[in-house]
Each structure stands twice: as structure tokens, then as C-alpha cells.
Amino acid sequence: MSTETRDADRGEELLAQVCTALATGTPLLIQGGGTKAFHGRLGRGALLDTRGHRGIVGYDPTELVVTARAGTLVAELDAVLDASGQMLAFEPAQFGGQATVGGMVAAGLSGPRRPWAGAVRDFVLGCRVISGHGKHLRFGGEVMKNVAGYDVSRLMAGSLGCLGLLTEVSLKVLPKPRSACTLRLDMDVPAALERFTEWGRQPLPITAACHDGDALMLRLEGGEGSVKAAREALGGEQASPAFWTALREFQLGFFAGPAPLWRISVANDSRPLLPDGVQLVDWGGAQRWLKTTAGSEEVRRAAAGAGGHASCFTPGACDSPLHPLPAVLMRYHRQLKAQLDPQGIFNPGRMYAGL
Known part of the structure; x- marks a missing residue:
């Protein structure tokens, strides 16, 4: 056969x-x-x-x-x-x-x-x-x-x-892009969010932006000339591109540990007042990963207060892992x-x- x-x-x-x-x-x-x-x-x-x-x-x-x-x-x-x-x-x-x-x-x-x-x-x-x-x-x-x-x-x-x-x-x-470079820039989350907004108005070849809790990680991709020019303009130090694979596969140290994992989707320039926990900022600020022991209502209230929504990625941590839908959308x-x-x-x- x-x-x-x-x-x-x-x-x-x-x-x-x-x-x-x-x-x-x-x-x-x-x-x-x-x-x-x-x-x-x-x-x-x-x-x-x-x-x-x-x-x-x-x-x-x-x-x-x-x-x-x-x-x-x-x-x-x-x-x-x-x-x-x-x-x-x-x-x-x-x-x-x-x-x-x-x-x-x-x-x-x-x-x-x-x-x-x-x-x-x-x-x-x-x-x-x-x-x-x-x-x-x-x-x-x-x-x-x-x-x-x-x-x-x-x-x-x-x-x-x-x-x-x-x-x-x-x-x-x-x-696949002809050239790629990963940069690490030392700055805190508020400064990174300001930079995300600023860079969004510029023709920079950014294709990934994440703050891992310690530093801002950027990926530049495109033609060799544009990547080189952006690297020189942004500064920082070169880092391993393996970071993005580890992020994509949930293999960073951030994802370890017993606290439930939440994905919070908000506008990239928002400042949600999230519950206590450990945070990783991805997608240039539009996706916030949060490890916290706070209850689902508290997490979702914080996300909704910033005009976003929250889903739990830890099995069994709450009865409704996906953010509840309004009655009209559920219909x-x-x-x-x-x-x-x-x-x-x-x-x-x-x-x-x-x-």
C-alpha cells in the first residue's frame, strides 16, 4: 500500500x-x-x-x-x-x-x-x-x-x-530574514515600555521585544544594512538568539515554579496594576506573563481595568481558564x-x- x-x-x-x-x-x-x-x-x-x-x-x-x-x-x-x-x-x-x-x-x-x-x-x-x-x-x-x-x-x-x-x-x-541580531539592554520595565512606544513610531526592523524581569531583549531582522544601522543606533550588547526559542517554548526560568501562570493581553502602552507576583513583558508590552498566587477574580479585574483580558495557563488553577465572555459574545x-x-x-x- x-x-x-x-x-x-x-x-x-x-x-x-x-x-x-x-x-x-x-x-x-x-x-x-x-x-x-x-x-x-x-x-x-x-x-x-x-x-x-x-x-x-x-x-x-x-x-x-x-x-x-x-x-x-x-x-x-x-x-x-x-x-x-x-x-x-x-x-x-x-x-x-x-x-x-x-x-x-x-x-x-x-x-x-x-x-x-x-x-x-x-x-x-x-x-x-x-x-x-x-x-x-x-x-x-x-x-x-x-x-x-x-x-x-x-x-x-x-x-x-x-x-x-x-x-x-x-x-x-x-x-527567512537575511540578517538577524539579538540585543540586550539594561533597563527596568517602565523604561522599556516607554521605549516600545517610542520605537513604534520609527522604521526599525524590530521583530521581537521582551523584558524578562532583568533586561530588555530585542530582536532585529531584515537586510544586513538595516539591521546593522539599527544595532548601532539602539546600543546594548549582543545576546544569543536562543532566548527567543526558550521564550516560545516556555523554557525560560520565569516559567518554572508552582505559582499559576497567567497571560494578560493589554494595549502595549498600558500600565495595568497587576497583583503581586513575577512578571515577564512580551510582544512589546501587549502580552504580560504573570506568575502569581492571586485569585482569578483579582487577576481579571486588573486586566479589565487596563482594557484587556486574562487567561490562566496552569491546568486546574481555576474553573474557567479562558477569560469569560460577555453575554452577547457567548451567544x-x-x-x-x-x-x-x-x-x-x-x-x-x-x-x-x-x-
């Missing part, structure tokens, strides 16, 4: 599992490498493992498009793109080499370059999805029309598998779920209780 036939059979197996679950009313827990269990609520249901449905379906470096099956390892995809001098610009984590492409899209987690390049959903061109109607559908890409007026391909990004079973995804890729979520998964079998309760 050829590889293509075997992969096609695996897709049919996944469809058969979904159809059986629909017929019996059995909830399904969709899982790839199991590396995103910390994100959202604990899943429940019969395990549906996507890792057997893997492989790169098509890749044309000249068109800057790659299509891969959901069970493909992110590390494998990164290696193929790197060999052609290209990359996933949103910098997804590999999580020990076990993260899959399906989980990458479903979780919607982006790395340090996100404010400058875009989020996961910005690079999703199309996908194949097994719906809650028991059909294997294609959205986006070559087929431009989407049912019910929804851009289903991008809706899948960040949906945590609650809307359907993602089996294949087409992604836009970008060339829209329920209506969308009813359209795409009418029996509610896909990852029930993974995002919010009752959804």
Missing part, C-alpha cells in the same frame, strides 16, 4: 470515527501530541488521535504556500521550510518536538514575532474539516466560498477543536457551535462550560 493510499485511508478512518460518534451521541476528545493540555479547560470524551494522519501534502516555495495534514509534527514542517530558506512567521512552539500542525492551529498560540508578522489565523489560507454533520469539507484555498458566510478556515484557528475536526491546513509561509459562540457541531460532540466544554 502506498503512502498516499495509507494517508487517505487514515482520513477515512477519522471520518468513520466521527460518524460513529454522531450515531451514538459520544463526545470526542480531539488530540494530537497532547502538548496544549494547559490551554483551556480539561477535555472529556472518547480520544480521537490525529497523529496517524500526517505528512506534507504540497509545498511550493515559489508560491509561499504549504499544505500539511493535521497530525504532521510542527518540527517536521519547520525543518522542510528551513531547508528552502522559509518559515512560519508566527513562530509556533514545537513543545519538545511533539506539537502537531492541527494542534498549532486549534490552539492559535503565536510566538514572539506575532505583533510584527501576524497571528496564526492570519496565515491560514484553507483547510479540510470533518464537520458535526459527518462530512469531510474543504474551505478556503482553491475553494473560495464558505458556508453560512463564515470564514471557516480562520474560525478554526484558536477554536480548540470545538467546531470540527481539522484534518488538513494550507498556510502562507515567508522567507454568538453558541450559535456558531450549533451551526458547525449541532450535536456538540467535538471537545465539549474545552473552551467554556456548556459550549
Whole structure:
């Protein structure tokens, strides 16, 4: 049996599992490498493992498009793109080499370059999805029309598998920068936030900016001339680019320790009055990681006071890890779920209780 036939059979197996679950009313827990269990609520249901449905379906470096099956390892995809001098610009984590492409899209987690390049959903061109109607559908890409007026391909990004079973995804890729440099500048967080605002008005080739609690870390990327000029203008000392990999993979010392981990999204120039704890400032100030023993209400009150929201990334630390939605938005979520998964079998309760 050829590889293509075997992969096609695996897709049919996944469809058969979904159809059986629909017929019996059995909830399904969709899982790839199991590396995103910390994100959202604990899943429940019969395990549906996507890792057997893997492989790169098509890749044309000249068109800057790659299509891969959901069970493909992110590390494998990164290696193929790197060999052609290209990359996933949103910098997804590999999580020990076990993260899959399906989980990458479903979780919607982006790395340090996100404010400058875009989020996961910005690079999703199309996908194949097994719906809650028991059909294997294609959205986006070559087929431009989407049912019910929804851009289903991008809706899948960040949906945590609650809307359907993602089996294949087409992604836009970008060339790797010709030159890169990481700088370390000694300054405190308030000074760093002021610099972020100032630098945002200038044509600097910044593609990552983080204050790790001790110093400001900057990444410059682009042409050799622009990177060199920016390095000379900004000063500081050169540092290892491995810092950004450790940040992306949650391997910095900051992420260790028993205190719950919170991700707080706010305007990059805001000054939220956060509870006591240890803080790491990422995305040029727009993402604050906080390790604190404060209760969820206190953390979310602080985030809301700055016009933002907060999600807990430590399993079991609170009943609703994702920031609660206003009633109007929750109604829209329920209506969308009813359209795409009418029996509610896909990852029930993974995002919010009752959804």
C-alpha cells in the first residue's frame, strides 16, 4: 500500500470515527501530541488521535504556500521550510518536538514575532474539516466560498477543536530574514515600555521585544544594512538568539515554579496594576506573563481595568481558564457551535462550560 493510499485511508478512518460518534451521541476528545493540555479547560470524551494522519501534502516555495495534514509534527514542517530558506512567521512552539500542525492551529498560540508578522489565523489560507454533520469539507484555498458566510478556515484557528475536526491546513509561509541580531539592554520595565512606544513610531526592523524581569531583549531582522544601522543606533550588547526559542517554548526560568501562570493581553502602552507576583513583558508590552498566587477574580479585574483580558495557563488553577465572555459574545459562540457541531460532540466544554 502506498503512502498516499495509507494517508487517505487514515482520513477515512477519522471520518468513520466521527460518524460513529454522531450515531451514538459520544463526545470526542480531539488530540494530537497532547502538548496544549494547559490551554483551556480539561477535555472529556472518547480520544480521537490525529497523529496517524500526517505528512506534507504540497509545498511550493515559489508560491509561499504549504499544505500539511493535521497530525504532521510542527518540527517536521519547520525543518522542510528551513531547508528552502522559509518559515512560519508566527513562530509556533514545537513543545519538545511533539506539537502537531492541527494542534498549532486549534490552539492559535503565536510566538514572539506575532505583533510584527501576524497571528496564526492570519496565515491560514484553507483547510479540510470533518464537520458535526459527518462530512469531510474543504474551505478556503482553491475553494473560495464558505458556508453560512463564515470564514471557516480562520474560525478554526484558536477554536480548540470545538467546531470540527481539522484534518488538513494550507498556510502562507515567508522567507527567512537575511540578517538577524539579538540585543540586550539594561533597563527596568517602565523604561522599556516607554521605549516600545517610542520605537513604534520609527522604521526599525524590530521583530521581537521582551523584558524578562532583568533586561530588555530585542530582536532585529531584515537586510544586513538595516539591521546593522539599527544595532548601532539602539546600543546594548549582543545576546544569543536562543532566548527567543526558550521564550516560545516556555523554557525560560520565569516559567518554572508552582505559582499559576497567567497571560494578560493589554494595549502595549498600558500600565495595568497587576497583583503581586513575577512578571515577564512580551510582544512589546501587549502580552504580560504573570506568575502569581492571586485569585482569578483579582487577576481579571486588573486586566479589565487596563482594557484587556486574562487567561490562566496552569491546568486546574481555576474553573474557567479562558477569560469569560460577555453575554452577547457567548451567544454568538453558541450559535456558531450549533451551526458547525449541532450535536456538540467535538471537545465539549474545552473552551467554556456548556459550549
